Amino acid sequence: MKQVMDFFISVMLMTLFSPLVIFISVIVRLRMGSPVLFKQQRPGIFGRPFYLYKFRTMTNLTDKKGNMLSDEIRLTPLGAFLRKYSMDEFPQLINVLKGEMSLVGPRPLLMEYLPLYNEKQRMRQNVKPGITGWAQVNGRNALTWDEKFKLDTWYVNHQSISLDCKILWMTFVKVLKKEGISHQGSVTMEKFNGNQEAL
Numbered sequence: 001m002k003q004v005m006d007f008f009i010s011v012m013l014m015t016l017f018s019p020l021v022i023f024i025s026v027i028v029r030l031r032m033g034s035p036v037l038f039k040q041q042r043p044g045i046f047g048r049p050f051y052l053y054k055f056r057t058m059t060n061l062t063d064k065k066g067n068m069l070s071d072e073i074r075l076t077p078l079g080a081f082l083r084k085y086s087m088d089e090f091p092q093l094i095n096v097l098k099g100e101m102s103l104v105g106p107r108p109l110l111m112e113y114l115p116l117y118n119e120k121q122r123m124r125q126n127v128k129p130g131i132t133g134w135a136q137v138n139g140r141n142a143l144t145w146d147e148k149f150k151l152d153t154w155y156v157n158h159q160s161i162s163l164d165c166k167i168l169w170m171t172f173v174k175v176l177k178k179e180g181i182s183h184q185g186s187v188t189m190e191k192f193n194g195n196q197e198a199l
Contacts, residue, residue, distance in 0.1 A: 001161055006103050009168075010096045021090050024082065028056055031078050037091055042108035045128045050100040052108055053091035057082055086175045092131045104164040105130025106152040109192070116194030124152040127159065134163075137170035141189050 014021070028036045035056060042052045057079025061069045068074070075083075082088040095101040101108065108129035117124075134155035135148045143151070155163070 002102065002164065003099075005161065005164070006096050009103060010093045014093050014097075017090065020087070024055055024087060024090070027078065032056055032059060032076060038088075041111055042129065043111055043114055043125060044100050044108065045125065047114055047125050049111060050095065050098075052101075053094055055082055055088040055091060057088050089131055096131065100128070102128040102130045104132055104167045106133050106155065107136065113192050113194075116192060120153055121149045123156050124149065127156055132167060132171040134167060137167055137174055140174070145190075145192050 025036050038054045038056045038058075039051050041049050044050045057076065058071065058074040059076060061074050063069060079088070092101060096103060105128050106124040114122075114125075133152065135143060135151040138151055139147065
């Protein structure tokens with residue numbers, strides 16, 4: 001039932017927002033150049049790697065030594081706007097249609113984090129990652145890592161179609177309110193180093 005819901009809602013959203021997606025693609029290409037999409041390998045269900053797609057929001061500016069500059073410097077005004085309204089996430093509907101993600105589930109983090117999880121944190125990999133999730137509607141990037149993992153684990157243990165519908169509705173409200181977009185003191189979430197409290 002969850003897979004059927006993912007498919008039909010994704011097709012509906014892609015059809016409904018196709019003019020906006022095309023418009024964003026053109027603007028990103030004109031303002032930031034190529035590529036239009038940001039592609040990065042992330043862990044899917046059971047840690048299986050897949051490539052996640054998002055609209056590009058940062059430049060590739062480097063210092064004189066070739067090191068990438070900070071996220072704060074590389075994030076463009078256009079990118080900040082896309083993030084503010086979560087429009088950079090639209091391409092992940094492709095991941096949902098490919099069966100790599102679900103509309104609702106724990107957000108896919110970085111491959112390098114997998115070896116750092118403790119036993120309970122690793123439970124988040126027992127389901128498909130989602131475009132939105134229980135942690136996203138309860139604080140998003142304003143949460144600490146410990147809080148995120150606890151919310152993700154709670155979702156894994158309580159997932160249901162009714163809960164997914166509730167999360168989708170709460171996501172719509174959160175996007176309109178623009179809550180929890182950035183972590184305190186940073187435009188992105190601080191790096192997870194594994195030195196977190198046990199759940």
